[in-house]
Each structure stands twice: as C-alpha cells, then as structure tokens.
Amino acid sequence: MKQYRIGLFIPCYIDMFYPQVGIATLELLQKLGQEVVYPDKQTCCGQPLANSGAEKEAIATYKHFVAQFRGFDYIVTPSGSCAYHVRHHFDILEQTDDVRQVRENTFELCEFLTDILQVEDLKIKFPHRVGLHQSCHGLRGLKLASASELIEQRYSKLRRLLEKAEGIELIELDRPDECCGFGGTFSIFEPDVSVKMGRDRIADHERHHAEYITSYDMSCLMHMEGIIRRQGKAIKVIHVAEILNRNSL
Amino acid sequence: MNSTHAENAAQFLADEPRANWHDETLWIVRQKRDKAAANIPEWERLRQQASAIKDEVLANLDVYLEQFEAAAIKNGATVFWAADAAEFNQIMLNIIRRHKAKNIVKSKSMLTEECGLNRFLQSQGVEVVDTDLGERIIQFRHEAPSHIVLPAIHLKRQEIGETFHEKLGTEAGNSDPTYLTRAARKHLREKFLAAEIAITGVNFAVAETGSVVVCTNEGNADMGVQSAPVQIHCMGLEKILPRQTDLGVFTRLLARNATGQAVTSYTSHYMQPKPEGAMYIVIVDNGRSARLANPKYIQSLKCIRCGGCMNTCPVYRRSGGHSYGYVIPGPIGSILAPHTHHYPDLPFASSLCGSCSNVCPVKIEIHEQLYHWRQDLMQHRQTSWLKRMAMKATGIALSGNRRYNTLGAVARWAVAHLPRKLLYLPVNTWGVGRELPQAPQQSFKAWYKTNNPSKKQTS
Numbered sequence: 001m002k003q004y005r006i007g008l009f010i011p012c013y014i015d016m017f018y019p020q021v022g023i024a025t026l027e028l029l030q031k032l033g034q035e036v037v038y039p040d041k042q043t044c045c046g047q048p049l050a051n052s053g054a055e056k057e058a059i060a061t062y063k064h065f066v067a068q069f070r071g072f073d074y075i076v077t078p079s080g081s082c083a084y085h086v087r088h089h090f091d092i093l094e095q096t097d098d099v100r101q102v103r104e105n106t107f108e109l110c111e112f113l114t115d116i117l118q119v120e121d122l123k124i125k126f127p128h129r130v131g132l133h134q135s136c137h138g139l140r141g142l143k144l145a146s147a148s149e150l151i152e153q154r155y156s157k158l159r160r161l162l163e164k165a166e167g168i169e170l171i172e173l174d175r176p177d178e179c180c181g182f183g184g185t186f187s188i189f190e191p192d193v194s195v196k197m198g199r200d201r202i203a204d205h206e207r208h209h210a211e212y213i214t215s216y217d218m219s220c221l222m223h224m225e226g227i228i229r230r231q232g233k234a235i236k237v238i239h240v241a242e243i244l245n246r247n248s249l
Numbered sequence: 250m251n252s253t254h255a256e257n258a259a260q261f262l263a264d265e266p267r268a269n270w271h272d273e274t275l276w277i278v279r280q281k282r283d284k285a286a287a288n289i290p291e292w293e294r295l296r297q298q299a300s301a302i303k304d305e306v307l308a309n310l311d312v313y314l315e316q317f318e319a320a321a322i323k324n325g326a327t328v329f330w331a332a333d334a335a336e337f338n339q340i341m342l343n344i345i346r347r348h349k350a351k352n353i354v355k356s357k358s359m360l361t362e363e364c365g366l367n368r369f370l371q372s373q374g375v376e377v378v379d380t381d382l383g384e385r386i387i388q389f390r391h392e393a394p395s396h397i398v399l400p401a402i403h404l405k406r407q408e409i410g411e412t413f414h415e416k417l418g419t420e421a422g423n424s425d426p427t428y429l430t431r432a433a434r435k436h437l438r439e440k441f442l443a444a445e446i447a448i449t450g451v452n453f454a455v456a457e458t459g460s461v462v463v464c465t466n467e468g469n470a471d472m473g474v475q476s477a478p479v480q481i482h483c484m485g486l487e488k489i490l491p492r493q494t495d496l497g498v499f500t501r502l503l504a505r506n507a508t509g510q511a512v513t514s515y516t517s518h519y520m521q522p523k524p525e526g527a528m529y530i531v532i533v534d535n536g537r538s539a540r541l542a543n544p545k546y547i548q549s550l551k552c553i554r555c556g557g558c559m560n561t562c563p564v565y566r567r568s569g570g571h572s573y574g575y576v577i578p579g580p581i582g583s584i585l586a587p588h589t590h591h592y593p594d595l596p597f598a599s600s601l602c603g604s605c606s607n608v609c610p611v612k613i614e615i616h617e618q619l620y621h622w623r624q625d626l627m628q629h630r631q632t633s634w635l636k637r638m639a640m641k642a643t644g645i646a647l648s649g650n651r652r653y654n655t656l657g658a659v660a661r662w663a664v665a666h667l668p669r670k671l672l673y674l675p676v677n678t679w680g681v682g683r684e685l686p687q688a689p690q691q692s693f694k695a696w697y698k699t700n701n702p703s704k705k706q707t708s
C-alpha cells in the first residue's frame with residue numbers, strides 16, 4: 001500500500017462531541033501505514049454558515065481551513081458532508097494553487113479507503129445486524145453510492161467496506177436512501193419536519209431489526225441519536241470509522 | 250398565507266396518521282416512477298438530451314417564440330402576448346366577452362392558477378368550470394391545488410365523497426371511487442356539451458409547426474376543445490420546443506416521471522381552429538423574461554411541471570403542498586417563487602438532500618439553486634436580523650482557533666452542567682423531539698494534544 005502524508009480533518013461537531021470518531025479515524029489510517037498529521041489549529045469547514053445563507057460570513061473560515069490544510073497529499077475526514085462542502089462550495093474563493101489543491105485532495109474516509117488506498121479487506125469482526133444510512137451529501141454529492149433516483153449500476157463504497165466484515169448482517173431498507181432530516185441548520189429552523197423525517201428513518205431500520213445504524217456522517221447520526229435517546233429506543237448509532245477500526249490488521 | 254413554511258408544516262404534522270398517509274401515497278408514486286424510468290435503459294441519456302434541448306430553447310427563446318407565433322398565425326390561430334397576470338386576465342376576459350360566452354370549461358393549467366384567472370373572472374361575473382377531476386374537487390371546496398399534477402392529493406376519499414354529496418347530490422357516506430368518478434363524469438358531460446369556450450394549459454408549443462401539445466389522463470382537454478367552438482390555449486413563454494421531433498424526448502420523460510405511466514392517456518396536438526370556430530393562444534411572461542435575464546437562476550425555466558421533485562421530496566411529503574403558500578409547491582416552487590418580495594423562507598424549507606435534482610427530467614440543479622437563493626436572501630437582508638447577527642458571530646468564532654476552542658468548551662460545559670430545564674427552553678428547537686449530544690470528557694483536539702505520539706504537527 002502506498003504511503004501518503006495525510007492532513008486529518010476532524011469536523012467541528014465531531015471534535016466537540018464525538019472525539020471517539022476522530023480517534024478511530026486517526027488510528028485506522030495509522031494502522032494502514034499512513035503518515036497522519038492533525039493540524040491542531042483547524043476549526044470548521046464553514047458549512048453551517050453557508051447552508052444558512054451566510055457564505056460571505058464563512059469566507060474567513062474557508063481561508064483559515066485552506067491555510068491549515070495546504071501542502072498535504074490528501075486531506076481525509078470522517079464526514080461526507082464536510083468533504084463535499086470543501087470540494088464543491090469553496091468555489092467562491094479565489095482559486096489559488098492552494099485552494100485548488102485543498103479542494104481536489106479532500107476525501108471522505110470511505111472513498112479514500114476504497115479509491116485511493118484501494119483497501120479490499122480490513123479484516124473486521126462485527127457480528128451485528130447493521131443498517132446503512134447513506135447520508136445525502138456523500139451519496140448524491142460525492143457519489144459514494146448509487147442514488148436510488150438514478151438509473152445506473154448499483155454500488156456503495158460504504159457497503160463494500162463493511163460487507164466483508166466477519167459476522168456482519170447488512171439489512172435492506174424500505175427506502176434505501178431517504179434523507180434523515182438533519183440538513184444542518186434545517187434541523188433547527190424546521191424542527192418538526194426534521195424530527196419527523198428522522199423518526200421515519202429510524203423506524204425503517206427498526207422494521208428490519210437493525211441493531212446499529214451506521215453512516216459516514218456523524219451529523220446525521222447525532223440527529224438520529226438525539227431522537228433515539230428522547231424516545232428511549234434500543235437501536236444504536238455508530239460511525240463507520242468506529243466499525244472499520246475494530247480490525248485485526 | 251402569512252405563516253411560515255415551518256409553522257404550516259408543524260400544523261400539518263400535528264395529525265401524524267394523516268401525514269403518514271400523505272407521505273406514503275406520494276412515495277408510492279415515486280416508486281412507480283423509479284420502475285417506469287428503469288424500463289428505459291437510456292433514461293439518463295434522455296434526461297441529458299431533454300436538458301440540452303431546453304438549454305438551447307432558453308438561449309434562443311426570442312427567435313423560437315417569433316417562429317412559433319408566425320407559424321401559429323399561418324395555421325389560423327390568433328396569438329396574444331401578456332406581460333403579466335393582470336394583462337393575461339384582461340385578455341381572457343376580452344375574448345370571453347367578444348364571444349358572449351357563458352359556459353366555459355377549463356382543463357388543467359398551472360399558469361391560470363399562477364395568474365389567479367378563476368378569481369378574476371368570477372369578480373367579473375364569469376364562471377369557469379375546471380374539468381380535471383382533481384381540479385374540480387378543489388374548485389368545489391374553494392381550495393388551492395396542493396400538487397401540480399395531483400391537485401387534490403391532500404384529500405382523502407371520504408372527504409371527496411362528502412364534497413360530492415354536498416355539490417352533486419351523491420349518496421351520503423358513499424366514497425367508492427368508481428361511484429364518485431361516474432358522478433363527476435355525468436356532471437362534467439353536461440358542462441362539456443354546453444361549453445362555448447374551452448380553455449387549456451399547454452405542455453409544449455412547437456416552434457416549427459405552431460402547434461400546442463396538451464397532455465392529460467382524463468381526456469378532458471379534448472372533450473372541451475372538441476365540443477366548444479372557441480378554444481384558448483394559455484402558455485408560459487418558456488413552453489417552446491424547437492422541432493416536432495423534440496417532442497418524443499419529452500413525452501417519454503413526462504408521464505414516466507410524473508406518475509410512472511409510459512405515456513399520458515391523451516397527448517393532444519392542436520394546430521388549427523375548427524371550421525366556424527376560433528383558436529387563441531395567449532403567451533404569458535409574468536416574470537419569466539426577468540428570470541431569463543438572470544443567468545444564475547435561468548435553469549428554473551426548464552421545468553416541464555412533471556411534479557417528480559414533489560413526489561420525491563421528503564419535506565414536501567411531510568408538510569403538504571399548502572404549507573409552501575406559493576402556487577407551485579415543493580422544491581421547484583421554492584426556486585420559482587419571487588422570493589425577494591414574498592416567500593423568503595421557502596429556500597430554507599429543504600434539507601438540501603438533492604433527491605429533487607436527481608429525479609428532475611430536465612436536470613435542474615434544484616438543491617443547488619436553493620443553496621444560492623439562501624445566500625442571496627441573506628445578503629439582501631430578507632432573513633431575520635437575529636439570524637443574520639448569529640451568523641456573523643458564528644463566522645467570527647469559526648475563523649479563529651482560540652475562539653473556536655472556547656465555543657466548543659462552552660458548548661460541552663453547557664450540555665454537561667446546565668439544568669435540563671434551561672437547556673431545553675423553547676428557543677432550543679433542537680430539543681423539540683431530540684436530546685442534545687452528550688458531552689465527552691474532552692474534545693478530540695484536547696485528546697490529540699496528550700495522546701498523539703508523533704509530534705509532526707504542521708504548526
């Protein structure tokens with residue numbers, strides 16, 4: 001496996017509330033022989049601002065991001081949504097070499113593992129029934145899986161990484177890729193629809209007896225976890241990095 | 250409607266079983282669409298082709314419109330141009346008065362909804378009967394359509410039974426669909442037979458032939474046009490297709506994407522007036538040319554009104570068409586609405602999941618357009634002062650490491666230490682149906698400082 005110098009990008013809410021996801025990502029990449037650096041002055045990709053319409057107010061944050069992450073072979077993050085934002089919405093910055101490189105080289109963890117490192121089998125053991133939540137920005141933005149609306153060959157990078165895990169049972173859902181309703185600040189400005197969407201998504205996983213819902217985006221899982229805890233449900237959420245890091249490499 | 254989408258949605262969701270029924274009904278339509286689309290191996294190429302044709306039309310609209318007008322006039326039609334809704338309504342009234350018509354039938358046309366034609370004509374003492382079954386139902390109930398293809402989709406069978414009992418004298422309590430449809434058919438037959446003027450919408454207008462094409466499932470456009478001596482076809486100026494051969498691309502996409510049918514039951518081509526009859530075509534601008542001049546948002550004019558983006562939208566399905574307050578609901582309505590004056594909340598009524606853009610047969614990047622509208626509304630101060638200030642402050646906090654770290658520490662401290670009552674005050678809308686995340690011992694950043702063996706940090 002080739003070795004790269006990787007800038008580890010840990011999105012703000014993961015840094016603040018889900019450090020175990022950051023740790024799993026770091027450990028996994030290190031186990032795969034990568035040189036991982038965590039630029040410790042990093043903050044956020046600015047998406048919460050831009051999705052609320054405050055792209056202008058986010059420019060300083062974008063610039064700060066580029067300054068932290070320039071010069072790496074790759075920038076890897078355990079978030080499809082944030083990776084998509086950097087790649088797609090940093091287009092409003094002046095496209096200097098640094099900006100271009102940062103945008104092109106930012107990868108969501110699963111796609112980095114499948115596309116760049118070309119990992120085949122991570123030798124994981126995870127004897128559980130697991131439902132995949134294919135978060136929207138990763139799915140339709142980064143094309144981490146085929147979207148159900150498109151008439152194309154079916155694939156899923158998340159599924160590919162998980163299906164070889166020993167003992168795992170990946171469940172099928174009634175609605176394979178409906179949005180969970182997190183949607184960034186949508187969750188706050190449209191709380192009723194947001195919560196209803198989340199409840200419906202969780203119910204789909206429950207109907208198929210999933211023990212865990214996993215995703216490459218902790219933000220969706222944070223939203224669903226909030227509903228699960230409020231309703232005292234048994235189903236659990238887990239970031240895919242936490243499953244992938246349980247390997248015996 | 251003055252309330253916001255979020256408020257209307259909350260109201261819609263208060264009746265959860267009904268909201269579930271609405272969601273499920275439209276999801277079935279989406280599934281039918283998936284099946285129908287999957288039957289066409291070249292589906293994605295077809296979308297590409299449709300999108301390219303529409304781009305070409307918009308880039309040369311002036312030329313095609315003139316070509317269409319000339320051909321239509323040559324065929325014997327009379328063509329009118331309306332700059333806005335008021336002018337359109339006046340033109341319609343003038344035609345009706347000229348022919349001294351009392352009995353007027355109309356097949357489905359979102360354009361006449363947009364211009365408020367029925368209301369205007371009523372104020373002038375002219376009654377129009379909507380002949381599309383769904384439209385007739387909501388006309389009886391004095392409601393607006395909640396969907397552009399399925400205007401009465403918000404109503405249950407029983408409610409329609411009640412309305413028909415009241416308006417058409419059907420048996421009380423009978424809501425058998427066949428029974429109700431027969432009653433509607435009988436009622437509408439009389440209207441068709443007496444019709445002096447038939448008004449239709451237009452799905453496509455072919456520049457090279459000067460003909461207009463109307464797609465229906467009930468044949469009601471034909472019933473009207475064939476029985477009334479005078480026919481009026483109303484179209485937005487973006488409805489043009491250059492060539493007759495382009496039609497095939499769109500008729501293959503339209504019905505499949507709308508309802509999962511291979512083709513609409515009726516695809517009617519109108520070219521000439523009947524002997525002794527008259528044919529009018531009214532071409533309406535009403536804000537379209539302004540949109541045409543705005544390259545950033547021009548693509549919304551490619552819409553062929555299939556309704557696919559509504560059926561797939563997880564927000565639409567759970568808030569209902571009326572929650573948007575604009576004549577065209579759902580994702581496409583939220584990018585078509587004249588935001589800067591009204592409806593500034595509509596671009597925010599989306600989780601930006603992107604499903605709409607993936608189903609759209611003409612490849613409008615609907616969710617990207619919503620994103621851009623959000624930026625513009627914020628810059629033009631169409632969002633609340635509080636929200637703008639909050640965004641400014643967040644922008645400052647997130648752009649510096651120290652400020653960001655403090656923000657995180659405060660958030661973790663608050664979640665861990667504040668009493669529940671305070672944490673879940675009503676201003677915390679996250680808490681409406683969700684718990685806040687639990688606060689970990691330390692942030693990732695703090696963990697990294699003490700635990701990472703390699704000291705290879707860049708800074």
Ligand code: SF4
Pocket residue numbers: 551552553554555556557558559581605608609610611612613615
């Ligand atoms: S925007 Fe696209 S999907 Fe929505 S109604 Fe128009 S053509 Fe159909």
